[in-house]
Amino acid sequence: MSAGKSNLIAGATGDWEVVIGLEVHAQISSEAKLFSGASTKFGAEPNTQVSLVDAAMPGMLPVINRECVKQAIRTGLALGAQINCYSVFDRKNYFYADLPQGYQISQFKQPIVGKGTITLDFLDGSTKEVGIERLHLEQDAGKSLHDQHPTMTYIDLNRSGVALMEIVSDPDMRSAEEAGAYLRKIRTIVRYIGSCDGNMEQGSMRADVNVSVRRPGEELGTRCEMKNINSIRFAQQAIEYEARRQIDILEDGGTIKQETRLYDSVLGETRTMRSKEEAHDYRYFPDPDLLPLEFEQSWVDELAAELPELPDDKKNRLMADLNLPSYDAGILVSEPEIATYYEVVAKGRDAKTAANWVITNLFAALNAQGKSITDSPVSPDQLGQLIDLITDDTISGRIAKDVFEVMIKTSDDPAKIVEEKGLKQITDTGAIEGMIDQIIADNPDQVTQYAGGENPKVIGWFVGQVMKASQGKANPGAVNKLLKEKLG
Numbered sequence: 001m002s003a004g005k006s007n008l009i010a011g012a013t014g015d016w017e018v019v020i021g022l023e024v025h026a027q028i029s030s031e032a033k034l035f036s037g038a039s040t041k042f043g044a045e046p047n048t049q050v051s052l053v054d055a056a057m058p059g060m061l062p063v064i065n066r067e068c069v070k071q072a073i074r075t076g077l078a079l080g081a082q083i084n085c086y087s088v089f090d091r092k093n094y095f096y097a098d099l100p101q102g103y104q105i106s107q108f109k110q111p112i113v114g115k116g117t118i119t120l121d122f123l124d125g126s127t128k129e130v131g132i133e134r135l136h137l138e139q140d141a142g143k144s145l146h147d148q149h150p151t152m153t154y155i156d157l158n159r160s161g162v163a164l165m166e167i168v169s170d171p172d173m174r175s176a177e178e179a180g181a182y183l184r185k186i187r188t189i190v191r192y193i194g195s196c197d198g199n200m201e202q203g204s205m206r207a208d209v210n211v212s213v214r215r216p217g218e219e220l221g222t223r224c225e226m227k228n229i230n231s232i233r234f235a236q237q238a239i240e241y242e243a244r245r246q247i248d249i250l251e252d253g254g255t256i257k258q259e260t261r262l263y264d265s266v267l268g269e270t271r272t273m274r275s276k277e278e279a280h281d282y283r284y285f286p287d288p289d290l291l292p293l294e295f296e297q298s299w300v301d302e303l304a305a306e307l308p309e310l311p312d313d314k315k316n317r318l319m320a321d322l323n324l325p326s327y328d329a330g331i332l333v334s335e336p337e338i339a340t341y342y343e344v345v346a347k348g349r350d351a352k353t354a355a356n357w358v359i360t361n362l363f364a365a366l367n368a369q370g371k372s373i374t375d376s377p378v379s380p381d382q383l384g385q386l387i388d389l390i391t392d393d394t395i396s397g398r399i400a401k402d403v404f405e406v407m408i409k410t411s412d413d414p415a416k417i418v419e420e421k422g423l424k425q426i427t428d429t430g431a432i433e434g435m436i437d438q439i440i441a442d443n444p445d446q447v448t449q450y451a452g453g454e455n456p457k458v459i460g461w462f463v464g465q466v467m468k469a470s471q472g473k474a475n476p477g478a479v480n481k482l483l484k485e486k487l488g
């Protein structure tokens with residue numbers, strides 16, 4: 001089922017459909033690089049994590065890192081994809097100063113992972129399947145720094161040789177919204193299984209965005225590719241700009257040139273970088289330094305059995321076992337840390353109440369402080385304790401919100417705050433009766449209105465007065481019951 005609305009874009013001469021395929025580069029979370037023992041730690045001094053292999057010294061031999069292979073297999077399994085027990089590393093020839101070998105070791109015709117599928121989730125609860133064409137292993141290049149010196153370019157080879165998984169989608173997406181949902185889902189999956197940290201700001205996940213347009217029902221149009229986009233928002237903006245640009249050209253009677261374009265996030269536009277290379281331009285050939293990669297199916301089975309619960313399974317379980325709406329479940333499983341937090345809060349408590357507290361109150365408070373759930377000042381146990389205080393009538397839902405605000409500031413336990421601030425709910429009917437008697441005595445007009453039945457809302461006014469008199473601490477159920485008795 002698609003997002004339930006038409007994704008067509010209106011042009012001057014009729015409707016157009018956007019077609020999007022994404023190539024995601026996800027850096028594997030491994031200690032060492034794909035073919036060398038150098039460290040992959042982010043943020044080190046330039047050129048301090050470079051082995052002789054990464055610097056492409058003559059005669060050095062690459063040796064494959066088993067951990068990287070393992071993470072690629074796990075990711076393939078999490079994408080529901082075909083795992084190829086036999087795959088081949090090729091040399092993809094091109095020259096950049098930050099690629100000292102003069103070629104990148106990649107996989108071309110025989111990748112480690114073949115076809116798969118992922119399910120996109122939309123906020124309205126609808127879903128859509130997108131095909132994965134392949135996942136292959138390859139080396140990352142180093143970095144050229146053009147802004148360090150007026151006339152020279154500096155090279156940092158720390159990233160050279162770091163393991164990347166390139167995940168290639170089928171051209172199945174039809175809007176910027178769907179592309180955003182796809183990138184979020186890939187990020188969620190790799191984070192769940194820990195094969196990549198999914199950090200787009202630090203560049204450990206980046207996307208090449210392929211966009212074409214066509215009339216609905218026609219063959220695929222010619223595509224342009226925007227490379228190395230490092231935020232979901234930028235990817236969506238690039239798609240919207242690019243689709244409009246192509247539609248305008250076609251409606252003017254022009255044709256689209258297949259090319260690589262750059263997305264300029266400051267100007268919000270795409271520009272030509274270079275015309276598109278074809279696979280034969282790279283003169284791919286099997287890397288003679290590396291044997292084909294072969295492993296047993298039994299290893300794949302073992303890795304499959306050890307995978308943690310995946311986001312789709314978790315979402316389905318929250319909906320089926322806890323009766324959560326798809327919207328809530330989708331948000332709660334979007335990050336493994338959120339899911340873990342929620343499951344502690346919800347354990348032995350009302351699932352929907354727990355979901356509301358996490359999604360509404362906790363997220364708003366964390367947002368306001370610019371914090372993520374991992375550094376939440378309120379632990380999941382404490383949030384659970386707060387819910388317990390409402391459930392056992394120690395405090396009202398109203399007062400709980402105040403207590404929560406204090407918890408966010410002090411990280412104190414809710415029971416301590418309730419005790420210190422004297423916020424315990426007044427369930428003692430004697431005390432409530434006293435307040436009601438006083439209010440009735442002070443407000444004869446409202447009493448008459450109630451008795452005459454002319455204003456049915458006046459009972460609400462009385463409840464409000466009692467709550468005010470009790471500083472919000474009177475038990476609302478008791479107040480209602482006693483008021484009705486006293487007013488007759």
Ligand code: ADP
Pocket residue numbers: 019020021022023168169170171172210211212220221222223225279
């Ligand atoms: P390359 O490796 O040269 O970039 P691929 O054939 O592997 O080319 O395709 C790269 C990406 O482009 C894939 O994600 C694919 O889905 C997407 N793609 C292919 N054709 C189109 C098209 N006409 N419009 C949009 N995306 C496309």
Ligand code: MG
Pocket residue numbers: 023208225
């Ligand atoms: Mg490409």
